[in-house]
Amino acid sequence: EDQVTQSPEALRLQEGESSSLNCSYTVSGLRGLFWYRQDPGKGPEFLFTLYSAGEEKEKERLKATLTKKESFLHITAPKPEDSATYLCAATRQGAAGNKLTFGGGTRVLVKP
């Protein structure tokens, strides 16, 4: 059974204090690893897709990386508007590739 585990569950940062979020996955035949941002009362908003180990993608203060067992979301010099829940999800090759298996999320609070 596919599993995605995120840590830590919650993260409190001071503005400007860089940190990393972890996403460990157990997926047979990974097709893609996704990162989403979710604000309270909203649906998840797409950030990145990573397809192979060693791949990296960046967007503003966020950078996502992928290895064969985990993915990291690095937040560099965060601002209060980066406060949100960050969700990691994986999808596998084959017939089940049309659904995402999500982790539990990391709630990030950035204080000014």
Place this chain on the structure above:
Amino acid sequence: GAGVSQSPRYKVAKRGQDVALRCDPISGHVSLFWYQQALGQGPEFLTYFQNEAQLDKSGLPSDRFFAERPEGSVSTLKIQRTQQEDSAVYLCASSVRRAGPGELFFGEGSRLTVL
């Protein structure tokens, strides 16, 4: 429309009542997904449509849950004889792609509270 639209945004039901949740995906999007998100948890897959065909319903928790997309656009998730454990946010998402989810565009969700 500009994004995925869901209605109602909030629904309170008495245990045993039937509810229907509507999703209007982005125009032209082939794939449509329903997810269930419990408080403080990540979304969990319920079902997937490609146009009007329901290709995967393995995540539906019981036969009280039923989803349809008769004309390949608007979708309805119906829950019969609601139970307290059905309380959650129900998220709809759509994608322009046929194979694999690619980038999913989510609606804001329908929050169901069963008393």
